[in-house]
Amino acid sequence: MLSLGVLGSAALTLALALSVYAAVAGVLGAVRRDARLQTSARLTAIAVFLAATTAIVVMQAALLTDDFTVKYVAEHSRIESPVWVKVVTLWAALEGSVLLWAWLLTAYTAVLALTAPNTILRPWALVVMNVVAIFFLSVVTFAANPFIVLASPPLDGPGANPLLQNHWMMAVHPVLMYLGFVGLTVPFAFAMAALITRRPGTEWMRLTRRWTLLGWGFLTAAIVTGGWWSYEVLGWGGYWAWDPVENVSILPWFTATAFLHSIQVQERRRMLKSWNLLLIVLTFSLTLLGTFLIRSGVVSSVHAFGDGPVGPYFLTFFVIVALASISLVVWRWDQIRDRADLDAVVSREGAFIGVNVLFLAMAFAVLLGTVFPLFVEATTGARVTVGAPFFDAITLPVWMVVLLLMGVGPLLPWRRAETQTLRKNLLFMTAALVLAVVIAFAFGMRKPYPLLTLGLAGWNLASVGLLLAGAIVPRARITGRSLGEVFTRYAFEHKRRVGSMVVHLGVIVIAIGIVGSGGYRVDQQLRLAYGERVPYQGYELQALRPFAEQEAGRASVGVEVAVWRGERQITVLTPRINRFGTNQMTVPTPSVHYTAGHDLYLALAGAVDPAQDFVIIRAVTSPLITWIWFGGAIIVLGTTYALSPGDRPLRRRVSAEAPAGAEA
Amino acid sequence: MKRRVARRLGIAPRRVVYALLGIGVLGVAGFMISQALNTALVYFILPNEYAQQPDQFENRRIRLGGLVAPESVAFNDQDLQLTFLVTDGIQSYRVEHVGAPPELFRENAGVVIEGSFDADVFVSDNLLIKHSEVYEAPEDGHIDIEELRRSLQ
Numbered sequence: 001m002l003s004l005g006v007l008g009s010a011a012l013t014l015a016l017a018l019s020v021y022a023a024v025a026g027v028l029g030a031v032r033r034d035a036r037l038q039t040s041a042r043l044t045a046i047a048v049f050l051a052a053t054t055a056i057v058v059m060q061a062a063l064l065t066d067d068f069t070v071k072y073v074a075e076h077s078r079i080e081s082p083v084w085v086k087v088v089t090l091w092a093a094l095e096g097s098v099l100l101w102a103w104l105l106t107a108y109t110a111v112l113a114l115t116a117p118n119t120i121l122r123p124w125a126l127v128v129m130n131v132v133a134i135f136f137l138s139v140v141t142f143a144a145n146p147f148i149v150l151a152s153p154p155l156d157g158p159g160a161n162p163l164l165q166n167h168w169m170m171a172v173h174p175v176l177m178y179l180g181f182v183g184l185t186v187p188f189a190f191a192m193a194a195l196i197t198r199r200p201g202t203e204w205m206r207l208t209r210r211w212t213l214l215g216w217g218f219l220t221a222a223i224v225t226g227g228w229w230s231y232e233v234l235g236w237g238g239y240w241a242w243d244p245v246e247n248v249s250i251l252p253w254f255t256a257t258a259f260l261h262s263i264q265v266q267e268r269r270r271m272l273k274s275w276n277l278l279l280i281v282l283t284f285s286l287t288l289l290g291t292f293l294i295r296s297g298v299v300s301s302v303h304a305f306g307d308g309p310v311g312p313y314f315l316t317f318f319v320i321v322a323l324a325s326i327s328l329v330v331w332r333w334d335q336i337r338d339r340a341d342l343d344a345v346v347s348r349e350g351a352f353i354g355v356n357v358l359f360l361a362m363a364f365a366v367l368l369g370t371v372f373p374l375f376v377e378a379t380t381g382a383r384v385t386v387g388a389p390f391f392d393a394i395t396l397p398v399w400m401v402v403l404l405l406m407g408v409g410p411l412l413p414w415r416r417a418e419t420q421t422l423r424k425n426l427l428f429m430t431a432a433l434v435l436a437v438v439i440a441f442a443f444g445m446r447k448p449y450p451l452l453t454l455g456l457a458g459w460n461l462a463s464v465g466l467l468l469a470g471a472i473v474p475r476a477r478i479t480g481r482s483l484g485e486v487f488t489r490y491a492f493e494h495k496r497r498v499g500s501m502v503v504h505l506g507v508i509v510i511a512i513g514i515v516g517s518g519g520y521r522v523d524q525q526l527r528l529a530y531g532e533r534v535p536y537q538g539y540e541l542q543a544l545r546p547f548a549e550q551e552a553g554r555a556s557v558g559v560e561v562a563v564w565r566g567e568r569q570i571t572v573l574t575p576r577i578n579r580f581g582t583n584q585m586t587v588p589t590p591s592v593h594y595t596a597g598h599d600l601y602l603a604l605a606g607a608v609d610p611a612q613d614f615v616i617i618r619a620v621t622s623p624l625i626t627w628i629w630f631g632g633a634i635i636v637l638g639t640t641y642a643l644s645p646g647d648r649p650l651r652r653r654v655s656a657e658a659p660a661g662a663e664a
Numbered sequence: 665m666k667r668r669v670a671r672r673l674g675i676a677p678r679r680v681v682y683a684l685l686g687i688g689v690l691g692v693a694g695f696m697i698s699q700a701l702n703t704a705l706v707y708f709i710l711p712n713e714y715a716q717q718p719d720q721f722e723n724r725r726i727r728l729g730g731l732v733a734p735e736s737v738a739f740n741d742q743d744l745q746l747t748f749l750v751t752d753g754i755q756s757y758r759v760e761h762v763g764a765p766p767e768l769f770r771e772n773a774g775v776v777i778e779g780s781f782d783a784d785v786f787v788s789d790n791l792l793i794k795h796s797e798v799y800e801a802p803e804d805g806h807i808d809i810e811e812l813r814r815s816l817q
Contacts, residue, residue, distance in 0.1 A: 368699070368701075382708075388704075390700045605766075616764035617761075
């Protein structure tokens, strides 16, 4: 009897066997310089992808047809759930999300096998990708197989984790996260290939520049959508709580951001070779370590993804990857020592190195804070958590310096800055900083961090203005064209540069959103008697009536609350409590009135009791919080622009690299 | 070989400055981190552990775990003041919390409250219900401390 479970397991086993073959053939092909074996390995990578795709399709079929003989479906799906919930249930629990991760990895590997230029690095990079795929496929085949066939299937399942069903954002956030993680595996694979083939020059990073940016863009988008999900679902009116799950997602982001900047130093100045290699090793290892930390249950988290069987596997693979790649770096140390030295601290590379150190320091501090409870428990037996104040106290001052450097860095030339231009630029920027602080002060802001952040926003805006002016005005003067025309042409020809400006602009917008919502948030519980208008933060809130709704797989109880401003009714908000299927867990679901200036966020604080003539709600106003989501969109836009084809290639430097394909 | 040594010597002073700067920055960072960790560390304890060492935990932010003692809950819906006794079977303390009781708040429910002790009253600003299926409050009043601790983690 051929059931979906058997079919899925077979597809996974096939994918695993093929990826083992692809790795072995790849090694042999690369060592023996055998073009046929290399081609075989490349084609096999595509076959691995097809087999993994079959497993995904089978799982989706099982979810959509409610095939409860498949263990994963029985444990995480439910007949009456809407179709979109069934589709995203694939990544709503451990086994499915590892399957998704493995599948995306095989997809990237297949794309690389098809499109990567035929250099000496390609076979080895594919080997590394395949080895990583072997790990994920083994985990999903042996340790966390979602396709296990149940002898006595239940008639219906419990459904997906209520917190995940509660918002459509959950459909995109995990996928973006894995796309980011997998995207950053590509530069790691090429870095390893560069070390193995003794070519630790800039070739590996040139080949993977787009992949790095793509992975970084996805990771950024994942973190921002994750924050938005928390805001819309968790009901406390915030978006970031320094919870372990959040921390381990930002750790690789810190190192990847540092990497994005430091590879430019190597491309231009031939410095930081070993640093870049270590950074990409660190970034990839941190994705594994993070998965271990949150999936093994060693650190407790409000997200409660709970104990799974995969923890030890991820830890082992993390140790192997870290040891192997660091040994490679040490082994090739003679080749990757920097010959060039920093000419001057005040230079583009100086700023980039500075920002690198800062990002690494933040990564270190956040990692320390995340694992510190483990040390304390191991040494003293006491149960502790490291609260948000620690992470705020450490990261906020560092972010201020990052924002400062973000304004200066792009204006500085490589090697050495000319003092006069620099002084003039700094004067402009300082004026903008002071102006922004004065305006913020006039509007009543007194807290130091928000004031400083707004000042630095002014500083950075001035910096972007100076950058554009410096690029466009001379061109317009020489060619006699209009400024608009020159700008369009400049933006078209310098996509990476303009894209980076847009991304930096997005960072400023997010920073403003963070200090506004973090520094000036009002959070209060209110007793609303039905019909009565209760003043709150310039609004009047009027509870109209309780309601109950029954939808597919979901039951809601809530209250309609009219929001008044003066005599005008702005909107009716419906904070509610959802219950999914037979699950006892209730999910308080807030209702938000979004505006550009601030959000009004209402959540039910307790039970809605029909016998009571009042209801207690939690009301939160967060100034400028929408700017965070908007800034995230700007960053995605800037990254997409920088990635769009047609950028003028960087002037080739004469180097000792052999012409592409010389050896293959 | 000779040239390399000479070059090394030539740039040595700058490297020394960088190294000293680096050590200085690391030292300051280490000091800041240890200070911040020390103040932000939140201990998770049960009522009887507080009773043993009140000096160590008083006026310090902690997470207190326990069960809501039966017949101890009072909620004033005018000033939104919630009071109850939290107990681990050995020791009980009075808890004061501003805010409505959450949906699943009931007698014998496992709770984790965050706040600090003011004399013998725990002033809480965050109340979490642990609706664990693992631990069921016993009928006869005997509570297994270790099991309770695990269920509240």
